[in-house]
Every structure is written in structure tokens, then in C-alpha cells.
Amino acid sequence: MSDRLSSELKYDHPEPRTIDEFLDQIRSQYCKEDLKRIEKAYHYSETAHEGQIRRSGEPYISHPLCVSSILSELNLDAPTIMTGLLHDTVEDTAVTLKNIEEEFGSDIRLLVDGVTKISQISFRNTHAKQGENIRKMIVAMGKDIRVIVVKLADRLHNMRTLNHMPYEKQARIAQETLDIYAPIANRLGISAWKVELEDLSFRYLKPDIFYELAQKVSKKKKEREKYIDEVRKILNSEMGKRAKIKPIIQGRPKHLYSIYRKMTQKNIDYDEVYDVLAFRVIVESMAQCYEVLGVVHSLYRPIPGRFKDYIAMAKANNYQSLHTTVIGPDGERIEIQIRTHEMHLVAERGIAAHWAYKEGGRADDKSAMRFEWLKNLMDWHRETGDSDEFLENVKSDLFESEIYVFTPNGDVKELPEGSTPLDFSYSIHTDVGNRTVGAKIDGRIVPLKHKLKNGDTVDIMTSPHQKPSKDWLKYCVTTRAKSKIRAFIRSEERKRSVALGTELLEKEFRKHGYKLESFVDTDHTNKFLESIGAKGIEELYAQVAYGKQMPLKAVERMVPDFRKEEDKPKEEDNSSFLGRMFKSNKKRKGTSLIKVDGMSDLLVHYAKCCNPIPGDPIVGFISRGRGVTIHQAACPKTFEIDPGRRVDVEWAGSEHAQERHTKIRVVCHDIPGLLKLMSDAFTANGVNIHNAQIKTNNDRKAICVFDVVVKDTSQLTRTIQSLEKIKGVIRAERMHYS
Ligand code: MN
Secondary structure, eight states, X not given: OTTSSTTTOTTOOXXXXXXXXHHHHHTTTSOHHHHHHHHHHHHHHHHHTTTOBOTTSSBTTHHHHHHHHHHHHTTOOHHHHHHHHHTTHHHHSSOOHHHHHHHHOHHHHHHHHHHHHHHHOOOSXXXXXXXXXXXXXXXXXXXXXXXXXXXXXXXXXXXXXXXXXXXXXXXXXXXXXXXXXXXHHHHTTOHHHHHHHHHHHHHHXXXXXXXXXXXXXXXXXXXXXXXXXXXXXXHHHHHHHHHOOOOEEEEEEOOHHHHHHHHHHHTOOGGGOOTTEEEEEEESSHHHHHHHHHHXXXXXXXXXXXXXXXXXXXXXTOOOOEEEEEEOGGGOEEEEEEEEHHHHHHHHHTHHHHHHHSSTTOHHHHHHHSOHHHHHHHHHHHHOOOHHHHHHHHHHHHHSOEEEEEOTTSOEEEEETTOOHHHHHHHHOHHHHHTEEEEEETTEEEOTTOOOOTTOBEEEEEOTTOOOOGGGGGGOOOHHHHHHHHHHHHHHHHHHHHHHHHHHHHHHHHHTTOOGGGGTTOHHHHHHHHHTTOSSHHHHHHHHHTTSSOHHHHHHHHSTTOOOGGGSOOOSXXXXXXXXXXXXXXXXXXXXXXXXXXXXXXXXXXXXXXXXXXXXXXXXXXXXXXXXXXXXXXXXXXXXXXXXXXXXXEEOOOTTOOOEEEEEEEEEEXXXXXXXXXXXXXXXXXXXXXXXXXXXXXXXXXXXXXXXEESOHHHHHHHHHHXXXXXXXXXXXXXXXX
């Protein structure tokens, strides 16, 4: 790996053994003042670590010195270099953060504090704790990205010297590096570090395979070098001839871990991994990149589907290059990356390259340095309370491969593979996400669950009547979309439970001749709320809605000197029929019915015995802890339920109601072709068949039971009518109760 591009990186230096060696190495990168501060930090750290010895037997200061040297290779700013030197002082020596601030200022204090905190995070604990810990790390990163860069350099040096660690620790540290640090380096675009972290982890985790593979790769070294030379010569002369370009061309085998990953993913042997060789062509300008691509494709046949234009569509970590895989000389597959010097620097150093371009890399650059995904992670951190959920999100965000899709304006969105229009729309704005009904991809309408492909242009279709449902969670993969949908459902359910609970309580109060409003904010009520642990009246309503508090109980507790209805003198009993009608009408107006719209949620369930669908006359019953269960009004089961739990419900008639299952039974003659006609009848009415069971009996009749998905009773009725019109059908009917 040592030959990797080292010639191309301006600041790639060997490990310094003394501060003077280090200062010599970095003299051209920093101004005099910075060098002085760096030297001061070194001596401060050396004194603090005095007498401490690394496992390798070297004085401890050799480690922070190497960490800073690694950092300086990315041309990071002086505070970062100083932090590298000081990063272990607070954790491992008597030095305090206050000391650091007094000596070096608050900026360095914050950085050292951040690194110390990350070092204290352990990733080997149980699942939930790991989520919590990654969360902490992300928060630390969000505050100042330099913290994580120092931590990565620290880990890189520790991995380089891992052989001095006891065997059991090696595997654990290597696994943690592979799981957490390498993906983060990748996300920050620091590919030089990512590659080295992966290979070092691989070496300690699977030493047998690692060394076997290393041997195989090096065995063919001579052969390969000849081959690389040959390709380089051809490319060079052709490019000079045809495009007058003098590029830098590098050829190398891919790093061992990536070869190993390919072998395990495809379940193949080393000999079967054919694109082991990767070439890199580095040119002066973007235009030259495309010229070179033209030359390469005219020389060697490109493999379809392997060309990627990351120049037009930069990756989220700002990586840019053209990638192609071609059949090179001797039928060998070779991968070629084409980029400019500047792109190359970004590719190797990632986030640090942008930062280095700006002199100093001070406060206002920090915000520019924060990559989009990091910002998103921070948002999610704020929104999710659940560390399991967070872990899942972070993992998928770190590891998923990406696709690039376009907005109609030509903006690029980067999304994980498997993303849908929902992921896309939530990446634009929550309000857009919440109102998404579908999308047009290259002019064609696709449903919400459609999986987007690289290069799709996605035009989101919205409707002001649309709102998210639980099902949506199945149709999206990004954290952002999922957490926004969950948040919406939570707030909707809260609203609904409060409304439903208010309704139920009002009804109960009226039943006993009281008005709920008069008892809402009394000392008596507040005491009651306190006794049930409710923070306010709304929480009581919600509890009532979920059946956690029974309405009668609440009335008894809220009304001082409560008397039951039956103990009270009856009133208005002799009123006329019309009077009663009038009264009940008025009453109906004042109380809105509980609306159900066919969607199941935490509050509303549909009884399995009668399976009501929109349009059916219905009735609801409060079930303890489960909200309201909806039955068909004529369902026999309803007679078994305590009438005191009964509530009035009504279909809301939402046009976006979830479709519901129901069964249709068809008795018909057993004639060929009839099933096809029936199936056509379903299709003609827009009804999907979910399942069908057909039984024939001796008298040449067949009984078919179709499990179908319908919107409402009118659609169902139409379908049954169509079925009955079919010649040969004797009878078609809905199966009501089971
Ligand atoms: Mn360290």
C-alpha cells in the first residue's frame, strides 16, 4: 500500500521521530506563528506524558506526534495539528481542560474535550447502548468536524501499531474500526484513510485470508507490473496523439479488503475476481477528463452499466471522477477512474481538502464543512428519542450504497439504494413529503412504493388532501422520511385521541346532567389529574380515548358530590314526540360523530368478525387500552358487548381511505371460462383479488370465495352486480360475519 499515490500527495511524510523532524516536514505548510504554537503544544504534551511508555516500548509522546503528522498530511489547520499533539493529555495525564484553555485558548479546549469524549465512548456494549454511543459521537462530530478527524487519525495510528496490543484486544479494536471508523472516513470522503483502516482491520480480523490474499496479489506482482506498464504506455501515446494530453497514469491492484468483499459478496475465488486492477488517469481540466474517456472507450470495449459520471453528479462527500470498466489487453477487465488534480485531492482527503483550500479554516468555514448527511444526522438526533431507531438510521446512512436522481430543475439528490418517491419528496421538504400521492419518472406515473433508479428524473405529485399513513413506513428507506412520517402519525394520533376523549367525556357528563366545560379547570379536577399522573386535561382526554380511564369514573372524580342519573329527579320526560325529535336533532348538531376513515391506527380498530368497510352502517365500542373497535351495526357480536361502552361513529368519507379486505362468495355452474369472466368483472370495477378459493361439487356447481380489496360498499355493490350478470353465475354475495 505504501506505493499508493504517495508521489501525488504533496504532504505525505514518513513518521517523524522527533519534533524537529516533524517541524521540518511541515515547515512549508504553516506560518511561523503556527509552527511556534505547534511546537509549544508538543512540549506541553511531552511534559504531561513524561514517563509514560507505549506498548511498543517507545515514549508515549511518539503517538501524538504521529497522529499530528497524519493530520498534517491532509494539510489541516494549526489548531487541529495542536489537538493531535494534545489529544490524550486530559484523558491520560494530570492535565485538565482548564489547563488546556489557559495555555492554548478556548478553541483548542473544545477540540481536546471533544476528542476525549469520543475516546470514552465504548462501542462494544449491547445494541441499545451502541446506538446511544454512536449518537454521542455524531453529536460530537456535529459540533466541530475537526474533532472526528483527529479521532480518525488517532485510530489510524493505533491500527498501524496494533501488533503491540494483546491478541483479544486486537480483534475487538479491528472490528470497531471496520464497523464505525472506516465508514465514517468514507463518509467524510477521506478515502486514503478509509482504505488503510479497512485493510488494517481485515488483517487483524481474518489474518489467514488476509495473508493468503496478499500473497496471491504479490505473486502476480511482476506480471501485473508489466501489464500496468503496457496499458500505461498505450494510454499515454494514444492520448498524446489524439487529444494532446499528458496525463498522470497510475495502475495498482485494488485494496485487499475490497477484493475480499467482492469475493464474499459474489461467493467467488480470487482467480474469479477479474477487475482487480484499477487505473487512475489524472489530468489538468474537466474537459480533458471527458476527452480521456473518449480515448479509453475507443481503445477498449467498455462494459455496459459500469460507466459512472461522478463529475456531473458529485457524491455527497463531494467526490468527483469518471468511472468506467473496460476490457483491456488480453481480455483483462480493468477499472479506470479519470479525474483532475483538484478532484484527486478531494478524493483522497475528502472533507479536509475543502477545508485546506481556505486559508486557516476558521469558524465560518466550519459550516461549509458540515456535509449534508451530517446535518441530517443532527436533525434526526434531535427528533428521535429512541436510540435503537437512531442506530438503525445511522447504520443505514453510513453503509447503504447510493443512487443519484434529479429534480425536474436538474438538481441532484443523493439517496440510498431502494429509495422511493417518498424518500425523494421528504428530502425536499416535510410538507412536500406529507402530501405526496405519487411521482412521474421521465413522464411516467409511478406509485409511492416504486424504487427509484440511478439517473431518474423525479417529478413529485402532491395533493392537499393527502396525509401520511403507517403503511408509508414500509415504502421508504431513508431516516428522514421515516422519522417525519412517524412524527406526523404521532401528532395525528394525539390530536385524534384528544378529540375522541373529549367527545366521550362530554357524552358521559351530559348523560348525568352536567356540562364538561364547568368542571375542566377546578381544583377538584386538577387534584384528580394529578392522582392519575396526567399533566393536563388533554392527557385525561387521551387516556379516556385509549380506554385507560373509563368516562364514568372520570365524571365521578371531577364532579364534587356526584350523583348518578338514576338518583336524580327526571326532567322533560313528558315532552312531545316532536319536542324530543327537536331535542335530539339539536343534540346531534352539537356533538360531532367520531369519524373513521377506513384507516386503522392506534385508536381505531376494525372488528375481524364483521370486517366493516366504508359505507356500512357501523357502531363503535371502547375497548380497554385499545381505543375504539368498529363493528357493522348489525354484527351479532355487538349484542355481547356492554352497551355502556358504545359510541356513535360515522365514516369520514376520506377519498384516501386505506382499502379494506372483504369476502365475496359466488355460487355458479362449473363451466370452463367462467373464472376468467369473473376475474374480468373484478378488474372492470377496479377491485383487486387478494386470494381465491374454488370448490366444485358433484352437482356441477362451484363455490368461489374471493378475498378482495375494496374502497367502499358502493364499489362492492357494483362488483356484485357485475358478477351476477355473468351467465352461469347463480348467486353472488358479500360474506358478512364470520
Ligand atoms: Mn490517542
